[in-house]
Amino acid sequence: DAKTTQPTSMDCAEGRAANLPCNHSTISGNEYVYWYRQIHSQGPQYIIHGLKNNETNEMASLIITEDRKSSTLILPHATLRDTAVYYCIVREDSNYQLIWGAGTKLIIKP
Amino acid sequence: DAGITQSPRHKVTETGTPVTLRCHQTENHRYMYWYRQDPGHGLRLIHYSYGVKDTDKGEVSDGYSVSRSKTEDFLLTLESATSSQTSVYFCAISAGPSSTDTQYFGPGTRLTVL
Numbered sequence: 679d680a681k682t683t684q685p686t687s688m689d690c691a692e693g694r695a696a697n698l699p700c701n702h703s704t705i706s707g708n709e710y711v712y713w714y715r716q717i718h719s720q721g722p723q724y725i726i727h728g729l730k731n732n733e734t735n736e737m738a739s740l741i742i743t744e745d746r747k748s749s750t751l752i753l754p755h756a757t758l759r760d761t762a763v764y765y766c767i768v769r770e771d772s773n774y775q776l777i778w779g780a781g782t783k784l785i786i787k788p
Numbered sequence: 789d790a791g792i793t794q795s796p797r798h799k800v801t802e803t804g805t806p807v808t809l810r811c812h813q814t815e816n817h818r819y820m821y822w823y824r825q826d827p828g829h830g831l832r833l834i835h836y837s838y839g840v841k842d843t844d845k846g847e848v849s850d851g852y853s854v855s856r857s858k859t860e861d862f863l864l865t866l867e868s869a870t871s872s873q874t875s876v877y878f879c880a881i882s883a884g885p886s887s888t889d890t891q892y893f894g895p896g897t898r899l900t901v902l
């Protein structure tokens with residue numbers, strides 16, 4: 679079973695920051711938080727991952743709380759093309775396993 | 789984008805027939821994976837490979853077999869397709885199993901078993 683809890687759906691206005699929360703209260707010390715997204719009918723797309731420090735790349739920022747029990751994915755300036763299902767996944771180091779939940783359906787509105 | 793292709797992209801077949809799906813990569817990655825995705829759900833791992841001729845079962849392996857005779861190709865076979873195997877199948881690749889080895893996904897194959 680998935681080790682994360684995410685809201686089923688969220689809306690965000692185009693041009694605003696989209697903040698997607700994820701709870702992973704049972705996360706272990708060697709487990710990473712991964713984010714993927716899936717645009718309708720396409721293969722999942724890797725976004726970002728982190729262990730305990732905040733991470734940023736060209737797509738998004740990942741903020742992990744100090745106790746590591748929750749995290750937030752931030753898309754700084756959402757566009758219509760960011761409409762997708764976003765998956766938060768906890769993954770053990772040196773373990774290939776990705777356990778997928780149902781994700782959050784993010785709808786960007788004009 | 790990672791160099792992953794899947795073929796066919798769409799297939800309709802009948803119950804009881806054999807079906808083979810192909811995943812091809814140009815990245816020379818060691819690990820390859822087959823997942824299935826059903827409506828409203830996340831992906832579930834069917835089988836994976838950690839090298840040529842080295843494969844292992846995933847969460848939902850019953851009714852599926854795999855083969856990897858070359859680094860670049862990973863085949864998924866349904867020996868006798870059933871309607872419950874109607875799904876979208878995704879292939880993924882990664883350089884290794886560790887958390888720094890990101891899995892990258894192909895475009896998917898939509899399989900319908902009538």
